[in-house]
Amino acid sequence: MKKLITALLGASLLSAPAFAQSAWTGGDDQPTNPLACTGESPAPEPGEYNGGTPTGAPDRNGKDLKVVDIPKLVGVGYFASTASGMQEAAKELGNITVNTDGPTRANIDEQITFVDNYITSGVDGILFAANDPVAIAPVLKKALDAGINVVGYDADAEADARQWFVNQALPNGVAKSMMDQLASEIGEEGSFAIVTSTFTTPNQARWISEMQAYTEKCHPNLKFLETVEAQEDNILSFNQAQTLINKYGDELKGILGMTSVATPAAAEAVQQNGLCGKVSVVGLALPNAMKPYINSDCIQSTILWNTVDLGYAAVEVMRQVADGTLKPGDKTVKAGRLGELPIVNQSQVLLGQPKVFTKADINDFDF
Amino acid sequence: MSRRLTHTLGSLGQEILLVVVILALFAFVGVYNPRFLSENNLTSIFVGNAYIAVAAIGMSLVIISGNIDVSIGALIGVLAVISGLLVTNGYPIWVAWLAPLVVGAAINAVVGCLIAYARVPSIIATLAMLSILSGGLITFTGGQWISGLPAGYQLAQFRLFNVPSPVWFMIGMTILAGFLMRYTTFGRSVYAVGSNPEAARATGISYKATVVKVFAIHGAIGGVAAVLFATQLQVIQSTVPVGLELVIITASVVGGVSILGGVGTVFGSTLAAILFAAIGSSLIFLNVSAYWLRAVQGILILATVLADMARRRRTG
Numbered sequence: 174m175k176k177l178i179t180a181l182l183g184a185s186l187l188s189a190p191a192f193a194q195s196a197w198t199g200g201d202d203q204p205t206n207p208l209a210c211t212g213e214s215p216a217p218e219p220g221e222y223n224g225g226t227p228t229g230a231p232d233r234n235g236k237d238l239k240v241v242d243i244p245k246l247v248g249v250g251y252f253a254s255t256a257s258g259m260q261e262a263a264k265e266l267g268n269i270t271v272n273t274d275g276p277t278r279a280n281i282d283e284q285i286t287f288v289d290n291y292i293t294s295g296v297d298g299i300l301f302a303a304n305d306p307v308a309i310a311p312v313l314k315k316a317l318d319a320g321i322n323v324v325g326y327d328a329d330a331e332a333d334a335r336q337w338f339v340n341q342a343l344p345n346g347v348a349k350s351m352m353d354q355l356a357s358e359i360g361e362e363g364s365f366a367i368v369t370s371t372f373t374t375p376n377q378a379r380w381i382s383e384m385q386a387y388t389e390k391c392h393p394n395l396k397f398l399e400t401v402e403a404q405e406d407n408i409l410s411f412n413q414a415q416t417l418i419n420k421y422g423d424e425l426k427g428i429l430g431m432t433s434v435a436t437p438a439a440a441e442a443v444q445q446n447g448l449c450g451k452v453s454v455v456g457l458a459l460p461n462a463m464k465p466y467i468n469s470d471c472i473q474s475t476i477l478w479n480t481v482d483l484g485y486a487a488v489e490v491m492r493q494v495a496d497g498t499l500k501p502g503d504k505t506v507k508a509g510r511l512g513e514l515p516i517v518n519q520s521q522v523l524l525g526q527p528k529v530f531t532k533a534d535i536n537d538f539d540f
Numbered sequence: 541m542s543r544r545l546t547h548t549l550g551s552l553g554q555e556i557l558l559v560v561v562i563l564a565l566f567a568f569v570g571v572y573n574p575r576f577l578s579e580n581n582l583t584s585i586f587v588g589n590a591y592i593a594v595a596a597i598g599m600s601l602v603i604i605s606g607n608i609d610v611s612i613g614a615l616i617g618v619l620a621v622i623s624g625l626l627v628t629n630g631y632p633i634w635v636a637w638l639a640p641l642v643v644g645a646a647i648n649a650v651v652g653c654l655i656a657y658a659r660v661p662s663i664i665a666t667l668a669m670l671s672i673l674s675g676g677l678i679t680f681t682g683g684q685w686i687s688g689l690p691a692g693y694q695l696a697q698f699r700l701f702n703v704p705s706p707v708w709f710m711i712g713m714t715i716l717a718g719f720l721m722r723y724t725t726f727g728r729s730v731y732a733v734g735s736n737p738e739a740a741r742a743t744g745i746s747y748k749a750t751v752v753k754v755f756a757i758h759g760a761i762g763g764v765a766a767v768l769f770a771t772q773l774q775v776i777q778s779t780v781p782v783g784l785e786l787v788i789i790t791a792s793v794v795g796g797v798s799i800l801g802g803v804g805t806v807f808g809s810t811l812a813a814i815l816f817a818a819i820g821s822s823l824i825f826l827n828v829s830a831y832w833l834r835a836v837q838g839i840l841i842l843a844t845v846l847a848d849m850a851r852r853r854r855t856g
Contacts, residue, residue: 278679401824407777408769412588416824419581441773461687465774
């Protein structure tokens with residue numbers, strides 16, 4: 174058996190150069206579309222509208238609207254913060270009331286029942302964050318058939334089951350936020366490694382490819398070391414980050430966390446090694462998971478979309494859909510204090526760049 | 541008697557083999573990249589995976605008794621959440637540390653009863669338990685992590701003589717269980733029940749009581765693993781780590797515990813857990829994809845089981 178292992182490791186060693194090619198490991202091979210390094214990027218063509226249309230909807234232009242918001246579940250910080258953004262928009266607009274109501278656990282069957290009940294009780298609009306894109310589609314179509322305006326946010330349904338979807342972030346936007354933040358923390362010539370879920374997880378692979386494209390364009394001297402996999406496992410993420418620290422020593426200046434599991438675990442590894450301030454952790458994570466590290470000044474930031482703005486934008490979009498001022502074929506939509514938001518992917522409204530949470534504001538968010 | 545002696549020697553062979561493989565691996569990777577042998581990295585290897593080695597001790601007992609438990613990963617997840625919820629809801633830290641042991645023993649005693657008294661095969665009983673525990677966990681917590689753990693709760697971050705506590709738990713519990721299995725009536729009855737239940741019954745060993753005890757002990761050990769798991773970081777993930785039960789079972793089997801029951805020691809499973817941890821770390825140092833870890837684990841399982849069968853043909 175010893176021979177076997179030696180042979181295996183030997184074989185692996187020989188194949189090692191195959192991994193050391195120029196492409197960052199863990200990315201996919203789909204085309205990339207890096208944003209501009211500074212300033213505005215030209216908005217991509219939205220393409221032909223593929224959302225649904227309510228049948229026999231009354232003229233709601235300027236009239237008072239009664240809207241229900243049915244998130245994946247209620248009683249958690251994440252959707253409490255989207256709901257607070259919705260109330261903010263409703264207050265500003267003055268002619269729309271939003272009531273958030275939904276299941277107490279992320280259960281698609283319960284969510285369908287909620288939608289169904291609100292169709293029966295009669296509302297002008299439904300906002301939703303779907304627990305399952307396919308399973309929720311029929312009941313949303315039923316709402317459209319009843320003349321109700323339907324807008325999604327956070328988690329989409331099949332496109333023709335709703336009118337518009339407010340998308341919190343596109344891959345190239347995530348990539349730009351991550352790499353700009355990393356470069357600002359470790360300098361333009363620092364070395365970094367990535368902790369991801371698996372090399373084949375679609376979202377993460379997309380982001381990594383976009384990150385590579387954006388880095389080649391805008392931060393060409395940053396040095397990519399390697400990508401390690403950590404599933405979505407807390408302890409494994411910690412161990413992998415720890416091993417990266419052990420392997421590269423002083424050379425390692427930054428760790429990019431690609432999942433909300435990997436990022437706090439990498440921060441924990443940095444903290445337990447007494448490397449606060451020496452190794453940066455930049456990544457996607459929920460603010461609550463990162464508060465211990467950011468409040469103790471060990472880690473500077475965490476990146477995610479602004480959930481308050483997400484709820485705010487959803488209500489702004491709902492108002493304009495009902496008014497008829499947001500129509501298929503539009504390229505932008507005005508969203509109150511957020512300004513003009515671009516239309517992307519045929520029938521989605523893009524919230525914008527993800528938000529970088531720092532010590533200055535992270536404690537204002539509870540999710 | 542002579543058969544047991546051969547078996548003991550046989551599995552001792554597995555342990556020596558594991559030690560040799562571990563040392564060879566350390567030497568090989570250490571030459572490739574000396575940082576692999578730094579104190580920091582050695583500590584990482586042992587600490588980050590000690591809870592797997594601890595859980596594999598209980599798993600070894602279960603397998604030696606002729607059973608299997610595929611629910612251990614889910615049990616660890618549930619017990620970790622229970623511990624975290626207790627401490628964040630104001631219960632004393634020691635309660636949060638001990639409750640997983642008690643609850644783990646209780647849950648698995650029920651499983652043991654199903655197997656021993658209701659004659660449900662262990663693979664079925666624990667498969668059902670896996671679904672109940674993992675489904676219940678996600679329903680109950682909604683996937684929310686437990687954070688805001690108080691200072692002093694992080695048992696796994698404590699050090700004694702500059703050695704992290706998980707390493708002490710791993711070594712201490714391995715020795716304790718090794719003693720239990722080798723020198724007590726209970727230990728001997730576990731081997732007897734696993735190698736030949738009918739003969740064991742004929743010699744007055746209660747099959748039912750032994751199986752229930754084995755599962756209860758396994759549950760309590762799982763509770764220790766859960767506390768080490770829960771107290772390593774400042775948040776507790778409320779989902780079950782994917783494939784944890786397979787890693788634990790693999791450690792037992794590669795450690796020389798025969799999947800047919802009756803043979804093996806807990807020293808072997810601990811060594812195998814260390815080996816896997818070392819392989820996992822070395823893959824990063826050798827710039828090899830982590831996917832190899834699964835392949836290597838699979839090959840080690842096959843090699844061990846084949847060697848075990850060959851040994852059985854020789855002796856049996």
